[in-house]
Amino acid sequence: MKYPTRVPLGHFPTRIEKLERLGGHLGGPEIYIKRDDQTGLATGGNKVRKLEFLVADALAQHCDHLVTLGGPQSNHCRQTAAAAAKVGLACSVVLRGDPPGRCLGNLLLDELLGAQIQWSGGRSREEVAEELMVQLRAEGKRPYLVPLGGSTALGTLGYAAAMQETTAQLEELNIPIDLMVVASSSAGTQAGLVLGEALFGYRGRVLGISIDSAAAELARRVQELALGAAALLGVRGDHVEAGSLMSKIDINADYLGGGYAVVGPLERDAIRTVARTEGLLLDPVYTGRAMGACMDLILQGAIGKGQRVLFWHTGGAAALSGFYDDLL
Numbered sequence: 667m668k669y670p671t672r673v674p675l676g677h678f679p680t681r682i683e684k685l686e687r688l689g690g691h692l693g694g695p696e697i698y699i700k701r702d703d704q705t706g707l708a709t710g711g712n713k714v715r716k717l718e719f720l721v722a723d724a725l726a727q728h729c730d731h732l733v734t735l736g737g738p739q740s741n742h743c744r745q746t747a748a749a750a751a752k753v754g755l756a757c758s759v760v761l762r763g764d765p766p767g768r769c770l771g772n773l774l775l776d777e778l779l780g781a782q783i784q785w786s787g788g789r790s791r792e793e794v795a796e797e798l799m800v801q802l803r804a805e806g807k808r809p810y811l812v813p814l815g816g817s818t819a820l821g822t823l824g825y826a827a828a829m830q831e832t833t834a835q836l837e838e839l840n841i842p843i844d845l846m847v848v849a850s851s852s853a854g855t856q857a858g859l860v861l862g863e864a865l866f867g868y869r870g871r872v873l874g875i876s877i878d879s880a881a882a883e884l885a886r887r888v889q890e891l892a893l894g895a896a897a898l899l900g901v902r903g904d905h906v907e908a909g910s911l912m913s914k915i916d917i918n919a920d921y922l923g924g925g926y927a928v929v930g931p932l933e934r935d936a937i938r939t940v941a942r943t944e945g946l947l948l949d950p951v952y953t954g955r956a957m958g959a960c961m962d963l964i965l966q967g968a969i970g971k972g973q974r975v976l977f978w979h980t981g982g983a984a985a986l987s988g989f990y991d992d993l994l
């Protein structure tokens with residue numbers, strides 16, 4: 667497969683491990699975990715794979731400044747700040763709302779990594795980021811905008827490549843996975859996996875647990891990104907067309923809880939259970955919710971006890987201290 671240029675930023679391939687004690691605790695399925703929380707780059711996470719393509723694009727365009735946006739505890743902004751530092755670019759992050767009383771979790775890391783932090787206050791982050799782009803250009807700089815979550819067609823290729831890596835590992839380990847479970851929000855991660863499924867012969871399902879969108883809206887974004895990424899690889903209309911991709915998009919939006927970044931009993935219980943059975947840290951916004959959903963689907967029988975499940979650990983534990991009030 668001929669991918670566009672990547673800047674090496676992360677540690678790949680990431681490991682696949684069996685969660686023996688968690689599987690035993692849930693009384694059934696074999697559960698494996700893909701350690702994309704260990705991709706390197708300032709504590710790791712899923713954005714590293716996307717940023718390898720996006721930063722290469724920024725460098726090819728001779729840009730000198732990355733601008734991105736996210737929530738106050740954005741993992742994406744922290745990893746973008748780290749990527750910028752690693753390749754010697756400046757970085758500005760536009761965060762939603764107003765500064766909190768204490769600078770904890772990812773926010774502390776953004777600061778340590780040298781990102782310039784701008785708060786959007788009552789305005790939309792996109793509008794503030796666009797304004798910042800104009801201002802930086804007026805100052806003679808060459809800014810590159812990394813959209814929310816790095817979820818562009820180009821960034822999505824990171825997870826098509828991740829599926830290629832993973833199918834090869836599973837084949838070598840001889841583990842026939844029936845179901846992959848992944849947290850899905852700005853959709854690039856799931857879109858890449860869905861495209862990779864079409865390209866690299868993974869025969870199970872990929873289930874996206876929606877973090878903050880209705881299923882139809884998220885499915886539309888997954889499809890759009892997967893088709894855009896397929897076009898970049900030049901495979902659209904070849905092995906990949908809209909109908910066959912759409913049939914691979916599987917989303918569960920029953921676990922939106924109190925909304926984005928609102929930590930409830932589902933996330934608290936999943937974080938504690940995985941920490942205490944496996945010594946593994948999930949995050950409060952994405953993987954805590956996705957694992958909570960996965961555990962609930964197992965307990966309800968919607969995921970059968972005889973299935974082999976691979977949970978994508980997409981990172982985020984760096985945010986934990988930013989949620990100390992909700993977690994304790």
Ligand SMILES: Cc1ncc(COP(=O)(O)O)c(C=O)c1O
Pocket residue numbers: 711712741742815817849850851852853854855856949952953980981982
């Ligand atoms: C830890 C973590 N997991 C999952 C996701 C969701 O990935 P995507 O935005 O590509 O859907 C994010 C996005 O920010 C994240 O930070």
